[in-house]
Amino acid sequence: MSGEKESANVWQSIWRGVKCRCPRCGKGWLFHHYVEQVAHCANCKEPLARYKVGLLLPLVVITIMIHILAFVMLEMELNGYGNPLIYLYVLVPLSVIVPIAILPSSKGAIIGLLWAKGWSDELDR
Ligand SMILES: [Zn+2]
Numbered sequence: 001m002s003g004e005k006e007s008a009n010v011w012q013s014i015w016r017g018v019k020c021r022c023p024r025c026g027k028g029w030l031f032h033h034y035v036e037q038v039a040h041c042a043n044c045k046e047p048l049a050r051y052k053v054g055l056l057l058p059l060v061v062i063t064i065m066i067h068i069l070a071f072v073m074l075e076m077e078l079n080g081y082g083n084p085l086i087y088l089y090v091l092v093p094l095s096v097i098v099p100i101a102i103l104p105s106s107k108g109a110i111i112g113l114l115w116a117k118g119w120s121d122e123l124d125r
Contacts, residue, residue: 010116017112018105022046024115030108037111050120053110060106061099068098 013023022028028043039049069091076082076090114120 010113013112013116014109015112017108017110017115020104020108022048023112030111031104035104035107037107046115048111048115050122051111051114052121053107053114056110057103057107060110061103064102064106065095065099069095 016023016026017030020030022030022041022043024046025041025044028041030038030048032038037049040047072091072094076087
């Protein structure tokens with residue numbers, strides 16, 4: 001199998017990943033349990049398990065988190081909610097819920113990118 005994907009549209013693949021769909025056909029689901037990757041797309045049989053997101057995933061999730069938290073903190077300060085207790089009640093749940101919510105889409109986006117570029121862990125096979 002050659003790694004050529006004949007001008008695969010990178011952004012389309014990433015967007016399909018964000019929607020937790022197969023980067024090739026956009027129809028089959030990318031995960032079966034929360035963020036557990038499927039071995040093959042149920043629709044087009046594209047092998048997906050060989051695209052390993054590794055440490056890129058926490059990097060992406062943390063980067064998104066920092067932007068969300070910074071924005072929320074700034075908004076709270078500007079609107080006079082700078083009370084440490086309110087901070088605690090808002091930011092602590094937020095920093096737990098948001099990563100859980102954005103994890104599948106973040107992982108999907110990275111898989112979409114890896115797929116579009118042909119960066120699998122089986123490049124030479
Ligand atoms: Zn597919």
